[in-house]
Amino acid sequence: MNWHPEILLYTRLRKSPYFHASGRHGVEAYSVVNHQYHPRRYGDPIKEYWTLVNDVTLWDVGAERQVEITGPDAWEFSNMLTMRDLSDLKVDQGKYALITKADGGIISDPVLLRVDDQRFWFSTAESTLLVWAYACAHWSGMDVHVQEADISPVQVQGQKALDVMVDLFDDSIKDMRRYWSKRYELDGMDVVVSRTGFTNVAGYEIYLENAKRDADKLWETVYEAGQPHGMRVTGPVHISRIEGGILSYDADMDLDTNPFEVLFHYPWLDEIDQEASFIGQAALKEIRDKGVDRKLVGVEISGPSVGSYIDGSMPEVFPVHRNGTEIGYVSSACYSPRLEKNIGFAMVPVDCSDNDITLQVETRHGMETATVVEKPFLGYQG
Template identity: 45%
Template sequence: MSVLSNIVISARVRRSPYFAATQRYGCKAYSVYNHMYMPLYYQSPEADYWNLVNGVTLWDVAVERQVEIVGPDAARFVQLLSPRDLSSCAVGQCKYLMMTDEKGGILNDPLLLKLAEDRYWLSLADSDVLFWAKGVAYFGNYDVEVFEPDVSPLQLQGPLAAMVGEALFGSALNDLKYFRFGEFELAGMPLIVSRTGWSGERGYEIYLQNSDDGDRLWETIMEAGSPHGIAPATPSAIRRIEGGLLSYGADMNLDNNPYEMNLGRLVDLEQEADFIGKAALKRIKEEGIRQRLVGLTVEGGPAVVPSLERAAITLDDRPAGRITSAVYSPSLEQTIALALVPVEHVTEGSVLTVQTDAVPLEATVSPLPFISKKTV
């Protein structure tokens, strides 16, 4: 991850309801994600990582914009957008999805929340799904409304998240099962809280439904977390790569399909319902894929990580893929990466070469995740 020393605040880039709070609490860098400023780190990426894995952290993830789909055809329309079979999805349940185009390429990998039999949210990664969904709904003549609601999530993540959550919402939060959500109220603010997150640690996503309450919600959570050493942080590239969590735009994009990402379990070709990309994904499965995402351990310490961004991989001087994401893991004391490599080289223990501008580096195919998720 390359970080510039300055950020220019532009009127065309949106600020989250928590933007002022992130500045007060010392955020040092931002990126732009879904047309909104996204915090990158506070103390440093490494210090924020240790706060996450050892305690509890609060993240501004309002960049996870929601697409709301509501109306008589909502269930049928949401199923059209994803190859995952959603027929058994219950109200109050979350589902991790792939969204594919007509060629089977990945458009986004959102979290789906089913709020009612005729109402859904798609909590998005970084791409313009709102426009895609509106176009599909219009030309397919579906009886639905598709829009972006006033919803801005925070993430409460880390091994002490449950203690802070109980201080905020009481013991009822402990009854929330993994990938389930409920309606809660905090200091007069109606919220939806889900047992989900992008950290590989215990955590929750807290969906604010009135942006005017952003600062108040942030401070209320920080006050409740103070006895537990809560710290502001951001989605940790280190922890998500350790946990084998994928980032849309980095590890996958429209040129990739779910099978390449080891996510064939999210494609149900046998379901009766149709979905966009069904014929293409059936063909891809029958013909087989040419490349697949793997984990790599790479020689060299933190200093080599910047040179690994999008670096080419070779074997015996022949092309053998590319790095998609790379970090130095302080817990493993090892440089680790995710990479797309030809299927003939995905065997655990295979030794490849990463070509950098400085020197070639040896890399070994390793099982994912590097560190197991600690979500219970």
């Protein structure tokens, strides 16, 4: 099947504050994220991948909206909203903060930044989180204000990302640890810079306040600073995120999956025992104690290249078989140029989740052999 449908540009879908600035670089394909147009690629995904690995890339990620929580009860409310324990979260610190519903299913997987004592940003690509937060605030009776703030990020990702950031700001950024942030003023614009990103290489996000006013200015400022370092505008490089074991909501997790199925190797799952209660806590404790029936594991897949994930080569999940019976599915897969093999994530029964177990995966090329392996496939390269 060789589909090449266009995506309609019209008023019903929202547009990132960077829509026109990022569009000037020649977007070849958009997808829809958070009810917004999201540049997915500008050219050959493999060339974009190598630019990330060797140089530096600039991404329009304005579809990541900031669900901002403020007010006297902002900390208590934010802690109730996420399964992460925020008791040790300092101002300027962040966390990968899963949001779960009462039965433990995952609603969203934002990055949370504490930008002030009682000001929290949940940076989310899922539109459901905003209305969920509105509802939770209403029914909790807590003294908080919930809004979608006029704050939009861009990502600077790649081997030379730090060089660009030093040129934009100053040497103080060299000391920034992962999941920490710092406020800067950049040519009259107020920004918060965090050491975060959707890749397994060095990367930063620049959160622009007053984004509707200053988006074009920020974009051109960052792009100009990146030119001496070989910066290229790309979409999110999914090959790198798959190599790094980074999951994508609505692909690898959703409302019908829980953290113990998809993130079973994360040590902070123990935070469900925190003293403060959060939505889904009782269910997650029960799931942990009972054990799960399936897990999202890493797999290496034989055969020809399965593509780069964002090139139209994987419109549906790949069925997973064992002994002639369909037992699960591959949710994300790609060919890794650095590893020179096909890799992906497979949701399989627990008794098929041990490393070195052999499975069969039905790719677009036919039935191929797959081997369960440890993830991430490549550790953090920053």
